[in-house]
Amino acid sequence: MQLPIPKYFDAKKVSEVWRVPYQQRAAEAKDWAAKHNIKSAAADNNRICLLIIDAQNTFCLPEFELFVGGRSGTGAIEDNVRLCEFIYRNLSSITTIAPTMDTHTAMQIFHPIFWINAAGEHPLPAATLITLEDVEKGIWKVNPAVADSIAGGNYAALEKHCFHYVKKLSDDGKYPLTIWPYHSMLGGIGHALVFAVEEAIFFHSIARNSQALFEIKGNNPLTENYSVLRPEVLEGVDGSAIAQKNVNFINKLLEFDAIIIAGQAKSHCVAWTIDDLLTEILARDRQLAKKVYLLEDCTSPVVVPGVVDFTEQADAAFQRFAAAGMKVVRSIDSIESFIDIS
Numbered sequence: 001m002q003l004p005i006p007k008y009f010d011a012k013k014v015s016e017v018w019r020v021p022y023q024q025r026a027a028e029a030k031d032w033a034a035k036h037n038i039k040s041a042a043a044d045n046n047r048i049c050l051l052i053i054d055a056q057n058t059f060c061l062p063e064f065e066l067f068v069g070g071r072s073g074t075g076a077i078e079d080n081v082r083l084c085e086f087i088y089r090n091l092s093s094i095t096t097i098a099p100t101m102d103t104h105t106a107m108q109i110f111h112p113i114f115w116i117n118a119a120g121e122h123p124l125p126a127a128t129l130i131t132l133e134d135v136e137k138g139i140w141k142v143n144p145a146v147a148d149s150i151a152g153g154n155y156a157a158l159e160k161h162c163f164h165y166v167k168k169l170s171d172d173g174k175y176p177l178t179i180w181p182y183h184s185m186l187g188g189i190g191h192a193l194v195f196a197v198e199e200a201i202f203f204h205s206i207a208r209n210s211q212a213l214f215e216i217k218g219n220n221p222l223t224e225n226y227s228v229l230r231p232e233v234l235e236g237v238d239g240s241a242i243a244q245k246n247v248n249f250i251n252k253l254l255e256f257d258a259i260i261i262a263g264q265a266k267s268h269c270v271a272w273t274i275d276d277l278l279t280e281i282l283a284r285d286r287q288l289a290k291k292v293y294l295l296e297d298c299t300s301p302v303v304v305p306g307v308v309d310f311t312e313q314a315d316a317a318f319q320r321f322a323a324a325g326m327k328v329v330r331s332i333d334s335i336e337s338f339i340d341i342s
Contacts, residue, residue, distance in 0.1 A: 001334075001336070002089040002090065002334045003036055003038075003088060003089055003090070003091050003092060004088075004089075005085055005088045005089065006028065006032065006088060006203070008025075008028070009084060009085075009088065009196070009199075009200075010196075011081045011084075011085075013195075013196055014077055014080050014081050014084065014194065014196040014197075015061055015062065015077045016061075016195070017057070017061070017189065017195065018195050019195070020195055020198055020199045020202060022202060025199060025202055025203055025206070026202075026206045028203070029202075029203045029204075029205075029206035029207040030206060030207070032091075032203075032207055033206075033207040033208070036091075036092070038091060038092045038207055038208065039092070039208075040208060040209040040210075041095045041096065041208040041209060041210035042209065044095045044341075045341070046257040046258065046339070046340070046341045047095040047096070047255075047256045047257050047258075048093055048094055048095050048096075048256060048257060048258045048259075048260065048335065048339065048341070049094075049095060049096045049097075049098055049213075049253060049256040049258070049259050049260070050087070050094050050096070050097045050098070050260045050262070051098045051100070051253065051259055051260065051261045051262070051263070051273075052083070052097060052098065052099045052100070052197065052201075052262055052263050053100050053228065053261065053262070053263025053264065053269050053270050053273055053299075054100055054101070054102045054184075054263050054264050054265075054269050055080060055083070055099065055193055055194050055197045055262075055263050055264060056101065056102060056184060056190065056191060056192060056193055056194065056264075057189060057190045057191075057192055057193075057194060058102070058183040058184045058185075058190035058191065059076060059102075059183075059184075059264040059265065060076040060077065060079075060080055060194045060197075060264060061076075061077075061194065062074075062077070064183075064190050065180075065181045065182065065183035065184075065190060066126075066180065066181060066183045066302075068264045068265040068300050068301070068302060068303075069300070069303060070266075070300030070301055070303055070311070071301075071303050071309070071311055072300075075300030075301075075303075076264050076265075076300055078300075079262070079264070079297070079298045079299055079300055080194050080196060080197055080298075081196075082295075082297055082298050082331040082332075083197060083200075083262050083295070083298040083331065084196050084197060084199075084200045085331065086262075086295065086298065086331040087200040087201070087203075087204055088200060088203075089334065090334060090335045091203075091204055091207055091208065092208075093334075093335040093336065093339075093341055094204060094208070094260075094335070095208070095210060095256070096210050096211075096212070096213055096256070097201050097204055097205075097210075097212050097213070098212070098213035098214075098215060098253070099193060099197075099201060099212060099213075099214055099215070100214075100215045100216075100217055100228040100263070100269075100273075101184075101191065101193075101214060101215065101216050101217065102183075102184040102191075102217060102218045102225075102269065103184055103186050103191065103216045103217065103218050103219045104182070104183065104184045104185055104186065104218055104219065105185070105186055105219065105221070106182065106185075107146045107149050107150055107221055108220075108221045109162065109165065109177065109221060109222055109223065109224065110177060110178060110179060110180050110224050111125075111179070111180065111182055112124075112125050112179055112181075112182075113143060113145075113146060114142065114143055114146055115130065115140045115141065115142065115143055115179065116140070116141060116142075116143045117139060117140055117141075118138070122143075123140060123179040124179070125179050125180055125181035125182075126178075126179070126180060126181055126304060126307070127179075127307060128140075128178070128179040129175075129176040129177065129178055129179075130166060130176060130177040130178075130179065131166065131170070131176045131177075132166045132167050132169075132170045132176075134166075135162065135163055135166050136163075141159070142155070142158050142159050142162050146158075150221050150222070160237045161222060161236055161237055161242075163237075164236065164237035165177070165222070165223070165233055168233050168235075169232065169233070174232060177224070178224075184218065186219070213252070215228055215246075215249055217246075220242070220243050222236075222242050222243070223242060223243055225243075226268050226269045226271075226272035226273075227269065227272035227273040227275070227276045228246060228249065228269070228273050229245065229246050229249065229250055229273055229276035229277060229280070230243075230244075230245040230246060230276050231243040245276075250277070250280050253277065254280070254281075254284075254288060256291070257291060258291045258292075258293060258339045259277075259291060259292050259293065260293045260294075260295060260329075260335075261273070261274060261292065261293070261294050261295065262295040262298035262299055262331075263298070263299055264299060264300065265299070265300060265301055265302045265310075265314075266299040266300055266301045266314040266317075266318070267301035267302045267310030267311070267313055267314035267317075268302055268310070270299050270314075271313075271314060271317040271318075274292070274294065274317070274321055274326070275317065275321075277292065278292075278321060278324055278326070281324075282324075286324070286325065287325070289321075289324050289325030289326050290325050290326075290327070292321075292325075292326040292327070293326070293327050293328075293329050293338060293339065294318060294321060294322075294326055294327070294328045294329065295329060295330070295331050296318060296328050296329070296330060297330045297331050297332075298331050301313070301314035301315075
C-alpha cells in the first residue's frame with residue numbers, strides 16, 4: 001500500500017538550493033514510521049534497492065553546469081519531483097537507497113584545461129568532441145601544463161596515454177571523447193545532491209533505519225566514468241591497469257531481490273550503468289535481468305538545443321534493456337504493482 005507524501009515536501013522547491021533541516025526531519029521520520037507502522041529495513045523479506053544515479057545539482061538545476069533538460073527543457077526537475085514522491089509513497093517497501101555521486105577535479109581528461117590547439121586555446125566545453133583523427137592530425141593535443149599534476153611531469157607518457165585513450169574509445173565503438181564544462185566539482189555545491197532528493201533519502205534512512213549506500217565515481221583524471229560500475233577505459237597504453245571495475249558495488253547490487261534505477265542522464269550515466277550491469281548479469285545468469293526495474297519517468301536524456309540530442313539513443317538503449325528482460329516502469333505505480341514483496 002502506498003503511503004501519503006509528508007506535508008513538508010514542496011514540489012516547487014525541487015529546483016531550488018536550500019539546507020535540509022536534518023534534526024527536524026529526523027524527528028518527523030521517527031514519528032512518521034510510528035504513525036504508519038513502518039518497520040525497519042532489516043525486517044524486509046524481499047530486499048529492494050533504489051539506485052539513484054547522479055541526482056546532483058550540476059545535472060538537475062537549470063543554473064548549474066550540465067542541466068539535463070531533455071526535450072521538454074525541464075526534464076531533470078520534473079524527474080526529481082516524481083522521484084521524491086516515489087520514495088515517500090513507497091517508503092516502507094524500499095530497503096536501501098544507493099545514490100551515486102559524479103565527482104571531479106579540474107584536471108581531468110574531459111575538461112577544457114587538459115587540451116590545447118596550435119594557438120594554445122582550450123576546446124569549447126559541450127561543443128567539442130575529440131576524435132582519434134583530431135589527435136593524429138594535432139588539431140588537439142595534451143596541454144603540457146597539466147603533465148606535472150597528472151603524470152609527474154612525464155609529458156611524453158601522458159601524450160601516449162591520451163592517444164591510446166581516444167583510439168580505444170574508437171575501437172570499442174564508444175562515443176568520442178567529449179569535452180564537458182567543469183562540473184560535479186569536489187567540494188563545490190554542484191557536487192551536492194539536489195536538496196529535495198537528499199531530504200527524501202535522509203528521511204528514508206531514519207524512518208527505515210537504513211544507511212544510504214553512497215557511491216563515488218568519476219575522480220580518475222585519465223578516463224571518463226559515465227557508469228558507476230566501470231570507467232570507460234581500464235588499461236593504459238602498456239596494458240597496465242589505470243582503473244578497475246567496481247566489483248564490490250556490482251556484487252552488492254546483485255544481492256538485492258530487486259533493483260530500481262533512476263537518475264541522470266538517461267543517455268549517458270544511466271544508460272552506461274545499466275549496460276554494464278546487464279553485461280555482468282549476462283556473464284552470470286541472464287535471469288537476473290528480471291529483477292531490474294527502470295523508472296523511465298525519473299530520467300531524461302542529454303539535449304542541447306541546436307547542438308546535440310541524445311533522445312533517440314537513450315530510448316533505443318532502454319528498448320534493448322527491456323528486450324534483455326529488464327522491466328520499464330513508471331513512478332506513479334506502486335512497487336507492489338510491479339514487484340512481489342510478499
